[in-house]
Amino acid sequence: MSTIYQATASAPVNIAVIKYWGKRDTKLILPTNSSLSVTLDQDHLRSTTTSRADPSFERDQLWLNGKEDEIKAVGRLATCISEMKRLRKEYEIKTQMNQRYSFPQFHIASYNNFPTAAGLASSASGFAALVASLAQLYTLPASPSTLSLIARQGSGSACRSLFGGFVAWQMGSDPSGNDSLAVQVAPQEHWPQMHALICVVSDDKKGTSSTSGMQRTVETSPLLQHRIKYVVPERMEKISKAILERDFDTFAKITMADSNQFHAVALDTEPPIFYMNDVSRAIIALIVEYNRLSVEAGKGYKAAYTYDAGPNAVIYALEENIKEIVQLIVSYFPQRSGEFKDVLGLFGASSTDLNALAKIPEGFNGAVAKNFEVGAVKGLIHTRVGDGPRKLGGEESLLAENGLPKTLA
């Protein structure tokens, strides 16, 4: 019986505060600007991947959420797998290793613990988990930054999910892409009070995919070049400093300005791209008014919205203010009862009727938004800054003994 090598890893979701929008090389996935994100806690949102190498497998196969996903010869999955094989081979040669197993076939099973309907991009956590599990299987001494070079070729923003905490994707300048990688600005322990509230917004319009959307912006938006050249470099520097100094006020201002500007260049595209809808706009109006009150009280900004390529809001806030923000949001966006899982014990219960807790802060101008129906915001997810990829034990394997996903076995 030949030895079977297997490894299971999980990786986190990350939500950018300086947005990635535009590629200078679509094959290598090299961005037109650097970006920066907060890694979210895997206790709540994660992708888990099990990779198994077995010479008896006929070919590389991958199952996503129990369903086989074709590994196209020239596709991004194939690129990541072959790049990992290349790393292993270099490692074998460098260490004059006897046991060579660079090129067996893989069976890979991946699973996201959040529903696709939540509208959260799963490609970042998915590719990070894939690369992390293969690195573990291969016992590579590669750093997260080195692995980020490979995850980047699966999905650009995946490179940022190789680290916990606060992570910069440095755009680099080398045509090979070898300097376009992720680095950690600060670990989660630096600022564990950074929490996030995801407002899952329903949408009746099929949005433009970010892959095609961002290239249309590169080709047609006159404003994008100015953003790339002048605005982002300065913001990267300032928000990194704000994170290191735990300066939430500055962090919030830059986060919101950059979300706005990303959607501005999307709108400056031909034809224009809209990701936010009237519900997204109403959440912005609530946060703007909430901050106005706080600034007036001499406390600076207390919340920062950011929107990716969809209508969902992610609201960053310090732990101490999250409860108040949840109460504000549900005042305008009533929730279906029992849907909110109070995993971080905001209200001292594991499941709560949020609507009964609705509360608008004193002095808040209630007219900035109208009251919406149940379902406009389909759900709220409370989470926080988290760690990077985790190595999981064999008992967490997604593959059964026969080499097929457990959900199929």
Place this chain on the structure above:
Amino acid sequence: MSTIYQATASAPVNIAVIKYWGKRDTKLILPTNSSLSVTLDQDHLRSTTTSRADPSFERDQLWLNGKEDEIKAVGRLATCISEMKRLRKEYEIKTQMNQRYSFPQFHIASYNNFPTAAGLASSASGFAALVASLAQLYTLPASPSTLSLIARQGSGSACRSLFGGFVAWQMGSDPSGNDSLAVQVAPQEHWPQMHALICVVSDDKKGTSSTSGMQRTVETSPLLQHRIKYVVPERMEKISKAILERDFDTFAKITMADSNQFHAVALDTEPPIFYMNDVSRAIIALIVEYNRLSVEAGKGYKAAYTYDAGPNAVIYALEENIKEIVQLIVSYFPQRSGEFKDVLGLFGASSTDLNALAKIPEGFNGAVAKNFEVGAVKGLIHTRVGDGPRKLGGEESLLAENGLPKTLA
């Protein structure tokens, strides 16, 4: 009995295709960029103003739609009136005129024939009509460009309503503002096939006023400077050429790109400004798909949307395509019966049940927008390019013999 001098004039609405957004001098109303508009037909939309000079009047007074509007000492109305008095005085001195009546008091009555609820800016046509009626009363030999310098100080875009046809507001460079004026790019007769369909969109959100909004953009948008410096000058040149060559395809592309970019810089403002809502977005999606079909058929763009500081769409199109566009719009936005006045005889009747005429072009991807309820688009106004201010006869006077508005008399 002293002589009473009186004059009545009407002036048109104009809708910009290169947008004015930002002042470099808020007192003189000098813009940060040039702009260009199409003057709409006064047969459909107009402001009418009667001015009367009478030494027996106690003070300058103005009534707007029958309701007195205070003329504040340092306000825009007072500026326009005193600037007109200054022009008259210069004229009297220059011509060594005996009869001097620079400084009597005025009674002024102004009336818009379109409801405020239509969401159309009435300040442009209103200030243009005011200046035109005073120029007439004063028998000034001033050119429309000279008068535009004064209307501009009432409301920036009013300067463009001093001409019919296609009108540029040249931003100028003199700190005095003397070169920030309107010029005609082409008269209405040059391209009378240019029609417009105004879609009046309902909104449950009170928007940011354009006066305060544009200054917030000037102060906070990093992208605005790029627009001002590089984008607008090139677009002014290209769209002027397109108008002179009656090149609708180019006219449409630039018009839509500039509407998008104006809303992009509004969104790039802190806090962000949104004027378009989900209904506006859906109309854009319909026009984009309508043009895609037409381009595919080798016919180029057939429609151009543009949005001012509100959710209403103005769709420019050549006369021959308007009927098809109305039929498309009502397919998604059913109208209250009897509300559409078919003043230009599109359907060969003076009032029509538009919903029965709904029709989607063959090959149109119907899924680009959902079907809305009656009332989402509250009304449709079909109009076309028109002439500049008109001199009206005494029978059109808005002032009664006693010097008060007829509606009050």
